[in-house]
Amino acid sequence: MTDDLCVTARGVSKIYPGTLALHKVDFNVYRGKVNVVIGENGAGKSTLMKILAGIEQPSEGAICLNGEEIHLKGTRDASERGIGIIHQELNLFPNLTVAQNIFMGRENTQYGVILDHKKHIEKTKMLLERLEHPIHPDTPVSDLRVGQQQIVEIAKTMAQQDLHVLIMDEPTSSLSTAEVEVLFRLIEELRGQGISIIYISHRLEEIMRIGDYVTVLRDGKLVGEEKVKNIDIPWIVRSMVGHSDTKMNYKQEKPIGDEILRVESLTLPRRGGGYTLDHISFSLRAGEILGIYGLLGSGRTELIECIMGMHPESTIDMYLEGKKIKPTSIWEQIQKGFAHIPEDRQREGLVQTLSIARNMTLASLWNYTKGIHLLHKKEDDSITKTIKDLEIKVADKNLPILSLSGGNQQKVVISKGILTSPKVLLLDEPTRGIDVGAKADVFKIVNKFAAQGMGIILVASELKEIIAIADRIIILSNGQATGELSGDEITEESLVKASGKGHTSGKLENIS
Amino acid sequence: MSDIMSQVAGTQAKSNVSVGLLLLKARTFIALILLVVIFSFLTPSFLTPNSLILIAKHVALYALLGIGMTLVIISGGIDLSVGSIVGLAGMIAGGLIHEGLRLPVFGVTIYFNVVIVMLLALLVGTGVGAVNGVLITRFNVAPFIATLGTMYAARGFALIRSNGETFPNLVGNATLGNDGFPILGAGNIVGIPLSIWFMILVGLAAAYLLKKTPWGWHIFAVGGNEKAAKLSGIRVDRVKMLVYMISGFCAALVGLIVSSQLVASHPATGNSWEMNAIAAAVLGGTSMAGGIGTIGGTLIGAFVIGVLSDGMVMIGVSEFWQMVIKGLVIVVAVIVDQFQRNMENKMALERKNA
Structure with missing residues (x-):
């Protein structure tokens, strides 16, 4: 020694x-x-x-x-x-x-x-x-x-x-x-x-x-x-x-359809003055994967939360398939066709006391009812199909959710959103804390649903990942949209540059 | 190498573990059977139909309160007001039968049909539950405090109603069309008192709600992780309103049954019964942290408390020692419950690692 x-x-x-x-x-x-x-x-x-x-x-x-x-x-x-x-x-x-x-x-x-x-x-x-x-x-x-x-x-x-x-x-x-x-x-x-x-x-x-x-x-x-x-x-x-495959490119050829969601002038005031989100506008087309990239405190999570109606103090002009809608509550947004995969899996995504199956159908229970009666068969079929579709590794769907690995837990959270048959899927850091294999799976799932015509908004803080998956990226910095890149414009350098705009170290203190 | 492998193989003898776990899970039921056996040895009159029905009538009261309480606790709350609602509902019904509804403005007194009287009392109980719900969801008052407040207020109103007096002899008057109230307490179907039928009916309905309807699953989700439930589009406030209203309803039903059994209503009835309801839920495996619990468990819990209380009375244990023993039973039950939960968690983690 x-x-x-x-x-x-x-x-x-x-x-x-x-x-x-x-x-x-x-x-x-x-x-x-x-x-x-x-x-x-x-x-x-x-x-x-x-x-x-x-x-x-x-x-x-x-x-x-x-x-x-x-x-x-x-x-x-x-x-x-x-x-x-x-x-x-x-x-x-x-x-x-x-x-x-x-x-x-x-x-x-x-x-x-x-x-x-x-x-x-x-x-x-x-x-x-x-x-x-x-x-x-x-x-x-x-x-x-x-x-x-x-x-x-x-x-x-x-x-x-x-x-x-x-x-x-x-x-x-x-x-x-x-x-x-x-x-x-x-x-x-x-x-x-x-x-x-x-x-x-x-x-x-x-x-x-x-x-x-x-x-x-x-x-x-x-x-x-x-x-x-x-x-x-x-x-x-x-x-x-045991084998080598480092290339990260999850992009797939898929048809991109008409505009499905348009957000105009999304504004969220910040406590103590200024804006957490400052007049953000963007549009999303069916089948498109729109990446939102930004540093901590840039407003990336709040952007998703505003779309889900979680910030009543925000002002937003939102059009879903050309129809003007007003986000007031999460429940209504889900009815209208939005699904949200939150950032913090343990605190916001899962109900730890429930089984895998119950977590999966939590947001879509009313789809399996006759009157108020839950039709277990119908629910089971739907769960089994989703487990297969999303390749979730589950020994028994009635086991506690915590018996799954992080990656599979995340897939369960995603299934919960998918089972509400959304038109727009919002994912906040879906690959946080899961291993390389599970990350690839998650992106595969995202691509699959995009190809089926869902509009996807994906927040990610890992450069390589967002580049590998997004068709178009909007960069947020300090509450402002400082760049929008698509196709070949998307490079690590351009993203980093745009994400630093409007940031001075002095302003950091306000972010809380 | 080989010794490690043999250790691994050794721990894979899971059958022993699962038998142990099954025994643990059924522990309250086993405790109940043990209690019955012990008491029937100590007092020969324990196992007679009469005393069993008497015990079951007591149990039905705890069980009905416990069912409402279980729903509340699963949703992550607590309802301390149920004991007072028992008293208040009894006084509302007793007052309406005994002296009717006086309307001094018109100089008349209205006597309602007994069915309407009972419905009004149930409505008042559900209403107190709704007040609890509003305080908790709209005004963000912690459930413990909100229901502590309504516990005092409801008891106060019960006392105000009669100035602390008892409404006696609630047989009603056939000419006024309000007789028949005692049937609720004294009546029976195929020899089984109505209160026991109510326990069975309400128990089945609550179990159905919990297991077979979306609302039930929403109750579990809200208690397990409120934030995740909200983000899943569950209208958490409605779920909470529902459980407190059900709890209030159950308490009012108990109030009616008790008044009917006594053919009188006393404003102090139901004092501290919320503790029996909580104890029944906890003995039945409901987690005070929310998200876990069953109606069946609570019913067994209610039986344990009922059998223990009445059994101790029959064998002549002093009232003071009864309290000590009940307290010990509840604490031990929770300790064993924690032990079981740890074991289950450990097994879940093992599966994850496997």
Whole structure:
């Protein structure tokens, strides 16, 4: 064992009743380096991280910190040894402020009992400035967008003292390009301070950019470990899935029909002056996939929410198939032919206490009734057909929804929207937190419904993805439409350029 | 390697686990059977038809309240006002029969037919439920507070109605056309009291609502994840109005049955009965967090409470100890419930990893 290694796992196995999540995995964490772990969903990445962070105990094998074998009893134990973890799913208290969240569980006190909140606020300010997100420390977390919450999550771990090892489980899944840049600069800085970083991501480009070492897991086994400078993306994909296919282009030839939706002068005032959405106009044709690209706080999610009638304070002139309509409630919008796939699958998309089948038909139950009586047969047929159409991997449709993987859960949320037979499908970040294979599936589904004549509006923050799927892209920046690209005009450069317009760092503070 | 594989194989002996889980799921039912067996050993008169029917009559009251409460709790709320609605509905009906509706302006007193009296009392109960619903949906008052408020107000109105007095002897008067009220409490079909038939009918209707209609599924969705329900186009406010109105209706029905059984209505009737209703729902596996629960479970829960109370009375346990034991039973039930839920979640996760 050399001094280069900070943490090592030797022959670690984790058995859950009935499954072998990890099988004799050796894992090296190099000191002061960015150690990337990749693998498809279910490969065992998260389990390995949980073991390193003390959340789970290995069934077999040993973990060594600085050459000394350790047995972590819990997260507090791990944290005392300088191991911090940023979870994939956000773990914040929405009812508390940013500062309270950051110092929860490690409060600064005077005389041992009295909270020293002034100090919390100061430290929070410093941390957030370092993260280039000067969010006010007294802002309630519930007022923040998902991306900003991710920043708070990162700040929370940064506040930990004597941090040696930082585990980041897909930290960029809800961040836009600009925010990812900030995170990368931070990672560089931490690496410079000698902190060892374990980084999990599905975004292969990121790995090539910031990784030093890469470890590939497949089906709970170690497939390979390599220096990043010795490898390329095809190598990663080959190791992950066993074959290589990095090309991202999901576009299909499909007929594009007449205008199905026209939105004129959509305006949403912002609390404290200005506009979250400033006179946005666009039109959508049947069979067209319209991408909405924008950074965090650009108004991309609000645009969809306004169309669904969730913001009564907005003004909007909207024409569906030439007929003027007024969005007043979600229910009415669904009746008129809109379907909405929300951004936050767990909080807004699924009812966790219900089964897979019940989640799927939740929005369309009245289609399977005679009077008030639900016709189970009719519903079942519809569910079975959708499961087949969308290629959802389901052992039994009556199992709890949480028994599915993230990608399949997302497909269930999409089916819920599709089963209302919409004319216009609105998707807000449909590929967030799902693996490469599931992403391709989701885009395949989107294409399929576009080809059937549905109009699709798709919000995405990942450049490569939106380029790969959208026929036309509208770029939002700070509430304004700063560009519209179609066909060959769509390039990464043009998108990034347009998305930065109208943004100054000073204005960032207002976005909350 | 081989030892790991054998461990994996060992844990795959799932049949034991599922038998255990089945026993856990049926635990309230098993507890009920155990209680019946124990009490019938301790008092020979326990298993006689008369005492069983008496117990079932008590159970029917808890069960009817519990059915409404179950719907409310599944939707993610709570209804503390049901006990007071029992009292209020009884007083409305009792007052209308005993002294009629006085209209001093015209100098007349109107005596309604008993059926209309009962419908009016049910309407008042449903109306209090509607007030709960409006407070919760329109004015965003937390269910606990909104129904705490109506609990006091409804009890207050019940007392105001008679100035705290009892309306006695509610037999009515054939010449006024308002006799027949006691039939509700004393009547029976094939030897089974009407109140038990009501429990069965309302139970079936509620179970049908929950399992076989879109509204029922919407109730589950609202309690499971209100935000997701809203985004799925479910009119959450209507769902909430519905459950509180049903709960109010059930409570008023209980009020009528009790007054009819006693042939009198007393304003303090139903005091703290909401706790029995909540206990029945919880014993029956309804999750206080919302989104989970069954009518069948609540009925069994109501039987457990009824059998436990009456059984303890019969074997002569002191009233104070009865309270202690009831409290313990409820807490233990919830602990076991949590245990079961954890086990189920774990199994769901295992399936995901498999």
